Protein backbone atom coordinates (compact mmCIF):
# COMPACT_ATOMS: atom_id res chain seq x y z
CA UNK A 1 0.00 0.00 0.00
CA UNK A 2 1.29 3.46 -0.91
CA UNK A 3 1.72 6.28 1.63
CA UNK A 4 -1.29 8.14 0.24
CA UNK A 5 -3.39 5.04 0.75
CA UNK A 6 -2.46 4.54 4.41
CA UNK A 7 -5.48 4.88 6.72
CA UNK A 8 -7.72 5.27 3.70
CA UNK A 9 -10.64 3.17 2.65
CA UNK A 10 -10.27 1.64 -0.79
CA UNK A 11 -12.93 1.10 -3.43
CA UNK A 12 -12.98 -0.02 -7.03
CA UNK A 13 -15.38 1.34 -9.66
CA UNK A 14 -15.61 0.97 -13.40
CA UNK A 15 -15.16 4.72 -13.84
CA UNK A 16 -13.92 7.54 -11.59
CA UNK A 17 -14.90 11.10 -12.50
CA UNK A 18 -12.87 13.97 -11.07
CA UNK A 19 -15.01 17.12 -10.80
CA UNK A 20 -18.82 17.30 -10.66
CA UNK A 21 -19.41 20.37 -12.77
CA UNK A 22 -21.93 20.17 -15.62
CA UNK A 23 -19.46 18.10 -17.61
CA UNK A 24 -18.53 15.62 -14.87
CA UNK A 25 -22.25 15.18 -14.13
CA UNK A 26 -22.93 14.31 -17.76
CA UNK A 27 -20.10 11.77 -17.90
CA UNK A 28 -21.66 10.20 -14.79
CA UNK A 29 -25.08 10.15 -16.40
CA UNK A 30 -23.87 8.55 -19.62
CA UNK A 31 -21.71 5.81 -18.10
CA UNK A 32 -24.37 4.99 -15.49
CA UNK A 33 -26.90 4.65 -18.30
CA UNK A 34 -24.53 2.08 -19.83
CA UNK A 35 -24.61 0.12 -16.57
CA UNK A 36 -21.10 0.96 -15.31
CA UNK A 37 -20.34 1.72 -11.66
CA UNK A 38 -19.12 5.28 -11.06
CA UNK A 39 -17.52 7.37 -8.33
CA UNK A 40 -17.49 11.15 -8.71
CA UNK A 41 -15.28 13.46 -6.65
CA UNK A 42 -16.17 17.10 -5.97
CA UNK A 43 -14.12 19.60 -3.95
CA UNK A 44 -16.61 22.50 -3.87
CA UNK A 45 -20.24 22.48 -5.04
CA UNK A 46 -21.83 19.76 -7.16
CA UNK A 47 -22.88 21.60 -10.32
CA UNK A 48 -19.56 23.40 -10.76
CA UNK A 49 -18.72 26.87 -11.95
CA UNK A 50 -21.65 27.04 -14.38
CA UNK A 51 -24.35 26.65 -11.75
CA UNK A 52 -23.00 29.00 -9.09
CA UNK A 53 -20.51 31.51 -10.57
CA UNK A 54 -20.92 31.49 -14.34
CA UNK A 55 -23.79 30.66 -16.76
CA UNK A 56 -26.72 30.58 -14.35
CA UNK A 57 -26.10 33.65 -12.14
CA UNK A 58 -24.87 35.73 -15.09
CA UNK A 59 -27.98 34.95 -17.12
CA UNK A 60 -30.21 35.63 -14.09
CA UNK A 61 -28.60 39.09 -13.89
CA UNK A 62 -28.83 39.71 -17.64
CA UNK A 63 -32.40 38.62 -18.38
CA UNK A 64 -34.07 41.60 -16.65
CA UNK A 65 -31.75 43.98 -18.51
CA UNK A 66 -32.67 42.42 -21.85
CA UNK A 67 -36.41 42.36 -21.14
CA UNK A 68 -36.37 46.01 -20.06
CA UNK A 69 -34.57 46.97 -23.23
CA UNK A 70 -37.04 45.04 -25.40
CA UNK A 71 -39.94 46.66 -23.55
CA UNK A 72 -38.49 50.02 -24.55
CA UNK A 73 -38.93 48.99 -28.17
CA UNK A 74 -42.51 47.81 -27.61
CA UNK A 75 -45.41 50.25 -28.06
CA UNK A 76 -47.60 50.37 -24.97
CA UNK A 77 -44.81 49.26 -22.64
CA UNK A 78 -42.33 52.04 -23.19
CA UNK A 79 -43.68 54.26 -20.44
CA UNK A 80 -43.26 51.49 -17.91
CA UNK A 81 -39.71 50.56 -18.85
CA UNK A 82 -37.67 53.63 -17.95
CA UNK A 83 -36.06 54.11 -14.60
CA UNK A 84 -33.62 51.77 -12.92
CA UNK A 85 -34.08 48.05 -12.45
CA UNK A 86 -35.03 47.01 -8.94
CA UNK A 87 -31.52 45.83 -8.07
CA UNK A 88 -32.61 44.28 -4.79
CA UNK A 89 -35.17 42.10 -6.57
CA UNK A 90 -32.77 41.14 -9.37
CA UNK A 91 -30.00 40.15 -6.94
CA UNK A 92 -32.48 38.14 -4.86
CA UNK A 93 -33.63 36.37 -8.05
CA UNK A 94 -29.97 35.60 -8.89
CA UNK A 95 -29.49 34.18 -5.38
CA UNK A 96 -32.49 31.89 -5.79
CA UNK A 97 -31.34 30.74 -9.27
CA UNK A 98 -28.06 29.56 -7.71
CA UNK A 99 -29.90 27.95 -4.79
CA UNK A 100 -28.15 30.34 -2.40
CA UNK A 101 -24.90 28.56 -3.31
CA UNK A 102 -26.11 25.27 -1.85
CA UNK A 103 -25.96 22.10 -3.92
CA UNK A 104 -28.53 19.82 -2.24
CA UNK A 105 -30.65 19.48 -5.39
CA UNK A 106 -27.71 18.50 -7.58
CA UNK A 107 -26.36 16.08 -4.96
CA UNK A 108 -29.76 14.43 -4.92
CA UNK A 109 -29.66 14.11 -8.72
CA UNK A 110 -26.15 12.59 -8.74
CA UNK A 111 -27.14 10.09 -6.07
CA UNK A 112 -30.34 9.24 -7.95
CA UNK A 113 -28.17 7.99 -10.85
CA UNK A 114 -26.59 5.43 -8.54
CA UNK A 115 -23.16 7.11 -8.65
CA UNK A 116 -21.14 7.43 -5.42
CA UNK A 117 -20.25 11.00 -4.55
CA UNK A 118 -17.04 11.70 -2.65
CA UNK A 119 -16.62 15.21 -1.30
CA UNK A 120 -13.07 16.47 -1.15
CA UNK A 121 -10.00 17.24 -3.20
CA UNK A 122 -9.14 14.49 -5.67
CA UNK A 123 -5.70 13.74 -7.15
CA UNK A 124 -4.40 11.12 -9.53
CA UNK A 125 -2.01 8.72 -7.84
CA UNK A 126 -0.57 6.81 -10.77
CA UNK A 127 -2.56 5.09 -13.53
CA UNK A 128 -6.27 4.48 -12.79
CA UNK A 129 -6.02 5.57 -9.14
CA UNK A 130 -7.56 8.69 -7.58
CA UNK A 131 -7.02 9.63 -3.94
CA UNK A 132 -9.50 11.86 -2.15
CA UNK A 133 -8.82 14.06 0.86
CA UNK A 134 -12.18 14.81 2.44
CA UNK A 135 -13.24 17.84 4.47
CA UNK A 136 -13.12 15.93 7.77
CA UNK A 137 -9.64 14.56 7.08
CA UNK A 138 -11.16 11.35 5.69
CA UNK A 139 -9.15 9.70 2.91
CA UNK A 140 -10.26 7.41 0.12
CA UNK A 141 -8.45 5.51 -2.60
CA UNK A 142 -10.55 4.95 -5.70
CA UNK A 143 -9.38 2.58 -8.40
CA UNK A 144 -10.93 2.66 -11.86
CA UNK A 145 -11.25 -0.58 -13.81
CA UNK A 146 -11.79 1.20 -17.11
CA UNK A 147 -11.39 4.97 -17.05
CA UNK A 148 -10.71 8.13 -15.08
CA UNK A 149 -12.37 11.24 -16.50
CA UNK A 150 -10.78 14.55 -15.47
CA UNK A 151 -13.50 17.20 -15.54
CA UNK A 152 -11.92 19.79 -13.24
CA UNK A 153 -12.80 22.83 -15.37
CA UNK A 154 -11.10 26.19 -15.40
CA UNK A 155 -10.65 29.28 -13.26
CA UNK A 156 -10.14 32.97 -14.05
CA UNK A 157 -6.65 34.18 -14.93
CA UNK A 158 -5.33 37.34 -13.29
CA UNK A 159 -2.46 39.03 -15.13
CA UNK A 160 0.77 39.61 -13.24
CA UNK A 161 0.38 43.36 -12.60
CA UNK A 162 1.83 45.52 -9.82
CA UNK A 163 -0.72 46.12 -7.05
CA UNK A 164 -3.34 43.74 -8.46
CA UNK A 165 -3.58 41.08 -5.72
CA UNK A 166 -3.70 43.72 -2.97
CA UNK A 167 -6.44 45.63 -4.82
CA UNK A 168 -8.92 42.76 -4.34
CA UNK A 169 -10.06 42.62 -7.98
CA UNK A 170 -13.30 40.99 -9.04
CA UNK A 171 -13.03 37.89 -11.21
CA UNK A 172 -16.02 36.18 -12.82
CA UNK A 173 -16.84 34.72 -9.39
CA UNK A 174 -17.34 38.09 -7.68
CA UNK A 175 -18.96 39.59 -10.78
CA UNK A 176 -21.65 36.93 -10.73
CA UNK A 177 -22.13 36.74 -6.94
CA UNK A 178 -21.79 40.31 -5.64
CA UNK A 179 -24.65 41.37 -3.38
CA UNK A 180 -23.89 45.05 -3.95
CA UNK A 181 -24.03 47.24 -7.04
CA UNK A 182 -20.79 49.23 -7.29
CA UNK A 183 -21.31 52.85 -8.23
CA UNK A 184 -18.45 52.64 -10.74
CA UNK A 185 -17.19 49.39 -12.28
CA UNK A 186 -14.03 49.13 -14.38
CA UNK A 187 -13.99 46.03 -16.60
CA UNK A 188 -10.66 44.86 -18.01
CA UNK A 189 -11.08 42.59 -21.05
CA UNK A 190 -13.54 42.74 -23.94
CA UNK A 191 -14.26 39.00 -24.24
CA UNK A 192 -17.51 37.28 -23.37
CA UNK A 193 -17.32 37.65 -19.59
CA UNK A 194 -16.30 41.31 -19.90
CA UNK A 195 -19.18 42.32 -22.18
CA UNK A 196 -21.86 40.28 -20.42
CA UNK A 197 -20.90 41.61 -17.00
CA UNK A 198 -20.55 45.19 -18.30
CA UNK A 199 -24.11 44.85 -19.66
CA UNK A 200 -25.54 43.41 -16.45
CA UNK A 201 -23.95 45.82 -13.98
CA UNK A 202 -24.64 48.82 -16.19
CA UNK A 203 -28.32 47.88 -16.22
CA UNK A 204 -28.23 47.49 -12.43
CA UNK A 205 -26.95 51.05 -12.07
CA UNK A 206 -23.12 50.95 -12.24
CA UNK A 207 -21.22 53.48 -14.33
CA UNK A 208 -19.09 51.17 -16.45
CA UNK A 209 -15.71 51.64 -18.12
CA UNK A 210 -14.44 48.82 -20.34
CA UNK A 211 -10.70 48.65 -21.02
CA UNK A 212 -9.75 46.59 -24.07
CA UNK A 213 -6.22 46.08 -25.29
CA UNK A 214 -7.30 45.07 -28.81
CA UNK A 215 -9.33 46.96 -31.37
CA UNK A 216 -12.83 45.99 -30.26
CA UNK A 217 -15.17 43.79 -28.25
CA UNK A 218 -15.79 40.06 -28.78
CA UNK A 219 -12.65 39.55 -30.88
CA UNK A 220 -13.39 35.89 -31.64
CA UNK A 221 -16.62 36.73 -33.48
CA UNK A 222 -17.14 38.58 -36.76
CA UNK A 223 -16.14 42.22 -36.14
CA UNK A 224 -19.71 43.56 -36.58
CA UNK A 225 -20.90 41.65 -33.51
CA UNK A 226 -18.59 43.49 -31.12
CA UNK A 227 -19.29 46.78 -32.92
CA UNK A 228 -23.06 46.51 -32.31
CA UNK A 229 -22.56 45.53 -28.65
CA UNK A 230 -20.06 48.34 -28.09
CA UNK A 231 -22.34 50.92 -29.69
CA UNK A 232 -25.25 49.87 -27.47
CA UNK A 233 -23.15 49.93 -24.29
CA UNK A 234 -21.78 53.36 -25.21
CA UNK A 235 -25.25 54.75 -25.99
CA UNK A 236 -26.29 53.81 -22.47
CA UNK A 237 -23.31 55.65 -21.02
CA UNK A 238 -20.46 53.12 -20.85
CA UNK A 239 -16.97 54.39 -21.57
CA UNK A 240 -15.33 51.87 -23.92
CA UNK A 241 -11.62 52.35 -24.46
CA UNK A 242 -9.87 50.19 -27.03
CA UNK A 243 -6.14 49.83 -27.65
CA UNK A 244 -5.25 50.41 -24.00
CA UNK A 245 -2.99 48.34 -21.74
CA UNK A 246 -3.29 48.17 -17.98
CA UNK A 247 0.08 48.77 -16.28
CA UNK A 248 -0.85 48.68 -12.57
CA UNK A 249 -3.74 48.74 -10.11
CA UNK A 250 -3.81 50.72 -6.88
CA UNK A 251 -6.29 50.54 -3.99
CA UNK A 252 -5.74 52.28 -0.66
CA UNK A 253 -7.30 50.17 2.05
CA UNK A 254 -9.72 47.39 1.41
CA UNK A 255 -12.87 49.34 0.63
CA UNK A 256 -11.74 52.60 -0.97
CA UNK A 257 -11.78 53.41 -4.65
CA UNK A 258 -9.53 51.48 -6.99
CA UNK A 259 -7.37 53.14 -9.62
CA UNK A 260 -6.38 51.40 -12.82
CA UNK A 261 -3.19 52.88 -14.26
CA UNK A 262 -2.80 52.57 -18.03
CA UNK A 263 0.43 52.42 -20.01
CA UNK A 264 1.09 56.04 -20.93
CA UNK A 265 -0.03 57.22 -17.50
CA UNK A 266 -3.83 57.67 -17.86
CA UNK A 267 -5.73 56.62 -14.74
CA UNK A 268 -9.28 55.25 -14.47
CA UNK A 269 -11.00 55.21 -11.09
CA UNK A 270 -13.74 52.84 -10.00
CA UNK A 271 -15.27 51.30 -6.90
CA UNK A 272 -14.53 47.79 -8.17
CA UNK A 273 -12.40 46.44 -10.98
CA UNK A 274 -13.32 43.22 -12.81
CA UNK A 275 -10.56 41.31 -14.58
CA UNK A 276 -12.24 39.29 -17.34
CA UNK A 277 -8.99 38.27 -18.98
CA UNK A 278 -9.44 34.58 -19.76
CA UNK A 279 -9.18 31.20 -18.05
CA UNK A 280 -6.59 28.68 -16.90
CA UNK A 281 -7.09 24.93 -16.33
CA UNK A 282 -7.65 23.58 -12.84
CA UNK A 283 -4.89 21.00 -13.14
CA UNK A 284 -2.09 22.34 -10.97
CA UNK A 285 -2.79 20.03 -8.02
CA UNK A 286 -4.46 16.92 -9.43
CA UNK A 287 -1.44 14.60 -9.52
CA UNK A 288 -0.70 14.92 -13.25
CA UNK A 289 3.00 14.42 -12.49
CA UNK A 290 2.20 10.89 -11.23
CA UNK A 291 1.14 9.90 -14.76
CA UNK A 292 3.85 11.75 -16.66
CA UNK A 293 1.85 14.89 -17.45
CA UNK A 294 2.64 18.52 -16.67
CA UNK A 295 0.82 20.02 -13.64
CA UNK A 296 -1.07 23.18 -14.54
CA UNK A 297 -1.33 22.32 -18.24
CA UNK A 298 -4.44 22.08 -20.43
CA UNK A 299 -5.01 18.40 -21.21
CA UNK A 300 -4.98 17.73 -24.91
CA UNK A 301 -7.19 14.92 -26.14
CA UNK A 302 -8.20 13.04 -29.27
CA UNK A 303 -11.74 13.28 -30.63
CA UNK A 304 -12.97 10.61 -28.22
CA UNK A 305 -11.72 12.89 -25.41
CA UNK A 306 -8.94 10.53 -24.44
CA UNK A 307 -5.61 11.99 -23.32
CA UNK A 308 -2.91 11.14 -25.79
CA UNK A 309 -0.72 8.24 -24.64
CA UNK A 310 -3.04 7.13 -21.79
CA UNK A 311 -5.67 4.60 -22.81
CA UNK A 312 -7.54 4.95 -19.47
CA UNK A 313 -7.47 8.76 -19.04
CA UNK A 314 -10.08 11.16 -20.43
CA UNK A 315 -10.21 14.97 -20.10
CA UNK A 316 -13.60 16.50 -20.75
CA UNK A 317 -14.98 20.05 -20.70
CA UNK A 318 -13.10 23.28 -20.07
CA UNK A 319 -9.99 21.39 -18.92
CA UNK A 320 -9.17 20.28 -22.49
CA UNK A 321 -9.52 23.82 -23.93
CA UNK A 322 -11.42 22.66 -27.01
CA UNK A 323 -14.43 24.94 -26.35
CA UNK A 324 -14.99 26.60 -22.97
CA UNK A 325 -18.78 26.33 -23.00
CA UNK A 326 -21.18 24.28 -20.90
CA UNK A 327 -23.18 22.89 -23.82
CA UNK A 328 -20.04 21.90 -25.72
CA UNK A 329 -18.54 20.28 -22.61
CA UNK A 330 -21.77 18.35 -22.07
CA UNK A 331 -21.63 17.21 -25.71
CA UNK A 332 -18.07 16.01 -25.11
CA UNK A 333 -19.29 14.24 -21.96
CA UNK A 334 -21.89 12.32 -23.97
CA UNK A 335 -19.22 11.32 -26.52
CA UNK A 336 -16.63 10.39 -23.87
CA UNK A 337 -19.22 8.46 -21.86
CA UNK A 338 -20.24 6.50 -24.95
CA UNK A 339 -16.61 5.77 -25.84
CA UNK A 340 -15.77 4.65 -22.29
CA UNK A 341 -18.81 2.37 -22.19
CA UNK A 342 -18.10 0.87 -25.61
CA UNK A 343 -14.45 0.26 -24.80
CA UNK A 344 -15.42 -1.28 -21.46
CA UNK A 345 -17.73 -3.62 -23.33
CA UNK A 346 -14.80 -4.61 -25.54
CA UNK A 347 -16.30 -3.07 -28.64
CA UNK A 348 -12.99 -2.62 -30.38
CA UNK A 349 -13.85 -3.49 -33.93
CA UNK A 350 -16.11 -2.41 -36.77
CA UNK A 351 -17.78 0.87 -35.95
CA UNK A 352 -16.70 0.95 -32.28
CA UNK A 353 -14.14 3.34 -30.88
CA UNK A 354 -11.41 0.72 -30.56
CA UNK A 355 -9.31 0.08 -27.54
CA UNK A 356 -6.04 1.33 -28.95
CA UNK A 357 -4.58 4.31 -30.67
CA UNK A 358 -7.14 4.32 -33.49
CA UNK A 359 -9.84 5.78 -31.25
CA UNK A 360 -11.40 8.99 -32.35
CA UNK A 361 -9.25 9.27 -35.43
CA UNK A 362 -11.46 11.77 -37.17
CA UNK A 363 -10.75 12.67 -40.73
CA UNK A 364 -10.11 9.12 -41.82
CA UNK A 365 -11.92 9.53 -45.09
CA UNK A 366 -15.33 8.72 -46.51
CA UNK A 367 -15.12 5.05 -45.57
CA UNK A 368 -15.07 5.97 -41.89
CA UNK A 369 -17.72 8.70 -42.06
CA UNK A 370 -20.56 8.19 -39.62
CA UNK A 371 -18.96 5.09 -38.17
CA UNK A 372 -17.69 5.11 -34.61
CA UNK A 373 -14.25 6.41 -35.38
CA UNK A 374 -14.97 8.71 -38.28
CA UNK A 375 -16.10 12.34 -38.30
CA UNK A 376 -19.63 12.73 -36.88
CA UNK A 377 -19.50 9.19 -35.47
CA UNK A 378 -20.84 8.42 -31.98
CA UNK A 379 -17.36 8.42 -30.42
CA UNK A 380 -15.97 11.53 -32.06
CA UNK A 381 -16.57 15.10 -30.83
CA UNK A 382 -16.38 16.37 -34.40
CA UNK A 383 -18.56 19.43 -33.72
CA UNK A 384 -15.75 20.84 -31.56
CA UNK A 385 -13.89 21.53 -34.82
CA UNK A 386 -16.73 22.39 -37.16
CA UNK A 387 -19.76 23.77 -35.36
CA UNK A 388 -19.39 25.29 -31.88
CA UNK A 389 -22.43 27.47 -31.15
CA UNK A 390 -22.28 30.37 -28.72
CA UNK A 391 -24.80 32.97 -27.62
CA UNK A 392 -23.49 36.08 -25.87
CA UNK A 393 -26.37 37.36 -23.74
CA UNK A 394 -25.67 41.04 -24.17
CA UNK A 395 -28.13 43.70 -25.30
CA UNK A 396 -28.23 43.18 -28.27
CA UNK A 397 -27.42 39.48 -28.23
CA UNK A 398 -24.58 38.15 -30.37
CA UNK A 399 -24.50 34.56 -31.58
CA UNK A 400 -22.31 32.50 -33.85
CA UNK A 401 -21.61 28.98 -35.02
CA UNK A 402 -18.86 27.53 -37.17
CA UNK A 403 -16.25 29.65 -38.92
CA UNK A 404 -15.94 33.38 -39.24
CA UNK A 405 -14.97 34.65 -42.69
CA UNK A 406 -11.41 35.23 -41.49
CA UNK A 407 -11.16 31.76 -39.93
CA UNK A 408 -12.54 30.09 -43.05
CA UNK A 409 -10.04 31.92 -45.25
CA UNK A 410 -7.22 31.07 -42.85
CA UNK A 411 -8.28 27.41 -43.10
CA UNK A 412 -7.77 27.63 -46.87
CA UNK A 413 -11.46 27.32 -47.83
CA UNK A 414 -12.81 29.09 -50.93
CA UNK A 415 -15.65 31.02 -49.30
CA UNK A 416 -18.04 33.90 -49.79
CA UNK A 417 -19.62 35.86 -46.95
CA UNK A 418 -23.15 37.18 -47.38
CA UNK A 419 -24.20 40.08 -45.16
CA UNK A 420 -27.68 41.22 -44.20
CA UNK A 421 -29.04 44.20 -42.33
CA UNK A 422 -31.72 42.53 -40.22
CA UNK A 423 -34.11 45.47 -40.66
CA UNK A 424 -34.78 43.88 -44.08
CA UNK A 425 -36.73 41.17 -42.24
CA UNK A 426 -40.41 41.91 -41.56
CA UNK A 427 -40.25 40.19 -38.19
CA UNK A 428 -37.56 42.58 -36.96
CA UNK A 429 -39.82 45.63 -37.10
CA UNK A 430 -42.48 43.71 -35.19
CA UNK A 431 -39.99 42.40 -32.66
CA UNK A 432 -39.06 45.92 -31.61
CA UNK A 433 -39.47 49.41 -33.02
CA UNK A 434 -36.09 50.75 -34.07
CA UNK A 435 -34.71 47.18 -34.31
CA UNK A 436 -31.03 47.07 -35.22
CA UNK A 437 -29.18 43.91 -36.15
CA UNK A 438 -26.95 42.22 -38.65
CA UNK A 439 -26.33 38.70 -39.97
CA UNK A 440 -23.57 37.03 -41.92
CA UNK A 441 -23.49 33.62 -43.51
CA UNK A 442 -20.19 32.14 -44.74
CA UNK A 443 -20.61 29.75 -47.68
CA UNK A 444 -18.06 27.17 -48.79
CA UNK A 445 -18.14 27.73 -52.56
CA UNK A 446 -16.76 24.30 -53.42
CA UNK A 447 -19.36 22.35 -51.46
CA UNK A 448 -22.13 25.02 -51.55
CA UNK A 449 -22.80 24.59 -47.84
CA UNK A 450 -22.87 27.03 -44.94
CA UNK A 451 -19.71 26.77 -42.80
CA UNK A 452 -20.41 29.66 -40.46
CA UNK A 453 -23.10 32.10 -39.37
CA UNK A 454 -23.13 35.09 -37.03
CA UNK A 455 -26.08 37.17 -35.89
CA UNK A 456 -26.31 40.24 -33.70
CA UNK A 457 -29.59 41.82 -32.62
CA UNK A 458 -32.39 41.52 -30.08
CA UNK A 459 -33.83 38.01 -29.82
CA UNK A 460 -31.37 36.35 -32.19
CA UNK A 461 -30.10 33.83 -29.61
CA UNK A 462 -33.02 31.54 -30.44
CA UNK A 463 -32.18 31.80 -34.17
CA UNK A 464 -28.80 30.19 -33.67
CA UNK A 465 -29.83 26.56 -33.56
CA UNK A 466 -31.15 26.74 -37.12
CA UNK A 467 -27.65 27.77 -38.20
CA UNK A 468 -26.10 25.01 -36.10
CA UNK A 469 -28.30 22.43 -37.84
CA UNK A 470 -27.36 23.82 -41.27
CA UNK A 471 -23.62 23.79 -40.52
CA UNK A 472 -23.57 20.42 -38.73
CA UNK A 473 -25.80 18.77 -41.34
CA UNK A 474 -23.74 20.28 -44.19
CA UNK A 475 -27.09 21.11 -45.77
CA UNK A 476 -26.65 22.15 -49.41
CA UNK A 477 -27.72 25.71 -50.18
CA UNK A 478 -30.07 24.30 -52.83
CA UNK A 479 -31.90 22.35 -50.09
CA UNK A 480 -31.94 25.28 -47.66
CA UNK A 481 -34.32 27.03 -50.09
CA UNK A 482 -36.86 24.38 -49.10
CA UNK A 483 -36.48 25.10 -45.37
CA UNK A 484 -39.24 27.70 -45.21
CA UNK A 485 -39.10 30.15 -42.29
CA UNK A 486 -42.45 31.06 -40.77
CA UNK A 487 -43.79 34.54 -41.47
CA UNK A 488 -43.20 36.98 -39.82
CA UNK A 489 -40.37 35.60 -37.65
CA UNK A 490 -36.77 36.72 -37.40
CA UNK A 491 -35.89 33.39 -39.04
CA UNK A 492 -36.80 34.98 -42.38
CA UNK A 493 -33.24 36.26 -42.16
CA UNK A 494 -32.38 32.91 -43.79
CA UNK A 495 -34.50 33.68 -46.83
CA UNK A 496 -32.94 37.13 -47.25
CA UNK A 497 -29.44 35.62 -46.88
CA UNK A 498 -30.19 32.99 -49.54
CA UNK A 499 -31.56 35.68 -51.89
CA UNK A 500 -28.46 37.80 -51.33
CA UNK A 501 -26.25 34.78 -52.02
CA UNK A 502 -28.16 33.97 -55.23
CA UNK A 503 -28.02 37.57 -56.44
CA UNK A 504 -24.39 38.12 -55.46
CA UNK A 505 -25.54 40.99 -53.26
CA UNK A 506 -24.19 41.99 -49.84
CA UNK A 507 -21.17 39.79 -50.29
CA UNK A 508 -17.50 39.98 -49.43
Ligand SMILES: Cc1cc2nc3c(=O)[nH]c(=O)nc-3n(C[C@H](O)[C@H](O)[C@H](O)COP(=O)(O)OP(=O)(O)OC[C@H]3O[C@@H](n4cnc5c(N)ncnc54)[C@H](O)[C@@H]3O)c2cc1C
Pocket residue numbers: 018019020021022023024041042043044045046047048049050051053054055056058059120121122123151152153154172176193282285286316317318319323324325326327328329
Ligand atom coordinates in the same frame (compact mmCIF):
# COMPACT_ATOMS: atom_id res chain seq x y z
C1 LIG B 1 -19.11 34.35 -16.02
C2 LIG B 1 -19.24 33.14 -16.91
C3 LIG B 1 -20.41 32.94 -17.61
C4 LIG B 1 -20.54 31.83 -18.44
N1 LIG B 1 -21.70 31.69 -19.15
C5 LIG B 1 -21.84 30.63 -19.97
C6 LIG B 1 -23.04 30.46 -20.72
O1 LIG B 1 -23.95 31.27 -20.66
N2 LIG B 1 -23.15 29.37 -21.52
C7 LIG B 1 -22.13 28.46 -21.63
O2 LIG B 1 -22.28 27.49 -22.37
N3 LIG B 1 -20.98 28.59 -20.93
C8 LIG B 1 -20.81 29.66 -20.10
N4 LIG B 1 -19.66 29.79 -19.37
C9 LIG B 1 -18.64 28.72 -19.45
C10 LIG B 1 -19.02 27.57 -18.48
O3 LIG B 1 -19.15 28.06 -17.18
C11 LIG B 1 -17.96 26.49 -18.51
O4 LIG B 1 -17.70 26.12 -19.86
C12 LIG B 1 -18.43 25.27 -17.73
O5 LIG B 1 -18.66 25.59 -16.38
C13 LIG B 1 -17.39 24.15 -17.82
O6 LIG B 1 -17.85 23.03 -17.13
P1 LIG B 1 -16.83 21.97 -16.51
O7 LIG B 1 -17.67 20.94 -15.86
O8 LIG B 1 -15.82 21.61 -17.52
O9 LIG B 1 -16.04 22.79 -15.38
P2 LIG B 1 -16.54 23.51 -14.06
O10 LIG B 1 -17.90 24.04 -14.20
O11 LIG B 1 -15.44 24.48 -13.74
O12 LIG B 1 -16.58 22.35 -12.98
C14 LIG B 1 -15.42 21.72 -12.54
C15 LIG B 1 -15.69 21.12 -11.17
O13 LIG B 1 -14.56 20.36 -10.76
C16 LIG B 1 -14.30 20.58 -9.39
N5 LIG B 1 -12.91 20.28 -9.14
C17 LIG B 1 -11.83 20.89 -9.68
N6 LIG B 1 -10.69 20.31 -9.23
C18 LIG B 1 -11.07 19.34 -8.37
C19 LIG B 1 -10.35 18.40 -7.59
N7 LIG B 1 -9.03 18.32 -7.62
N8 LIG B 1 -11.05 17.54 -6.80
C20 LIG B 1 -12.41 17.58 -6.76
N9 LIG B 1 -13.13 18.44 -7.49
C21 LIG B 1 -12.48 19.32 -8.30
C22 LIG B 1 -14.66 22.05 -9.20
O14 LIG B 1 -14.92 22.34 -7.84
C23 LIG B 1 -15.90 22.19 -10.09
O15 LIG B 1 -17.07 21.92 -9.37
C24 LIG B 1 -19.48 30.89 -18.54
C25 LIG B 1 -18.29 31.09 -17.84
C26 LIG B 1 -18.16 32.21 -17.03
C27 LIG B 1 -16.88 32.40 -16.26
Ligand SMILES: NC(=O)c1ccc[n+]([C@@H]2O[C@H](COP(=O)([O-])OP(=O)(O)OC[C@H]3O[C@@H](n4cnc5c(N)ncnc54)[C@H](O)[C@@H]3O)[C@@H](O)[C@H]2O)c1
Pocket residue numbers: 159188189190191192193194196211212213214219245246276277278279323324325390391392393
Ligand atom coordinates in the same frame (compact mmCIF):
# COMPACT_ATOMS: atom_id res chain seq x y z
N1 LIG C 1 -22.54 33.27 -22.98
C1 LIG C 1 -21.50 32.47 -23.02
O1 LIG C 1 -21.46 31.53 -23.80
C2 LIG C 1 -20.33 32.72 -22.13
C3 LIG C 1 -20.37 33.73 -21.19
C4 LIG C 1 -19.24 33.96 -20.42
C5 LIG C 1 -18.12 33.16 -20.58
N2 LIG C 1 -18.12 32.18 -21.48
C6 LIG C 1 -16.91 31.36 -21.70
O2 LIG C 1 -15.97 31.59 -20.70
C7 LIG C 1 -14.69 31.71 -21.26
C8 LIG C 1 -13.93 32.78 -20.53
O3 LIG C 1 -14.40 34.09 -20.88
P1 LIG C 1 -13.45 35.34 -20.75
O4 LIG C 1 -14.20 36.52 -21.25
O5 LIG C 1 -12.82 35.36 -19.41
O6 LIG C 1 -12.26 34.97 -21.74
P2 LIG C 1 -12.03 35.35 -23.27
O7 LIG C 1 -10.82 34.61 -23.66
O8 LIG C 1 -13.27 35.24 -24.07
O9 LIG C 1 -11.72 36.92 -23.23
C9 LIG C 1 -10.66 37.43 -22.48
C10 LIG C 1 -10.23 38.73 -23.11
O10 LIG C 1 -9.31 39.36 -22.23
C11 LIG C 1 -8.25 39.89 -22.99
N3 LIG C 1 -7.07 39.97 -22.12
C12 LIG C 1 -6.30 38.95 -21.69
N4 LIG C 1 -5.32 39.43 -20.89
C13 LIG C 1 -5.50 40.76 -20.80
C14 LIG C 1 -4.83 41.81 -20.11
N5 LIG C 1 -3.77 41.58 -19.34
N6 LIG C 1 -5.33 43.06 -20.23
C15 LIG C 1 -6.40 43.30 -21.01
N7 LIG C 1 -7.06 42.36 -21.68
C16 LIG C 1 -6.62 41.11 -21.58
C17 LIG C 1 -8.08 38.93 -24.16
O11 LIG C 1 -7.46 39.59 -25.24
C18 LIG C 1 -9.52 38.53 -24.45
O12 LIG C 1 -10.12 39.35 -25.42
C19 LIG C 1 -14.87 32.02 -22.72
O13 LIG C 1 -14.05 31.14 -23.47
C20 LIG C 1 -16.30 31.82 -23.01
O14 LIG C 1 -16.49 30.80 -23.98
C21 LIG C 1 -19.20 31.94 -22.26
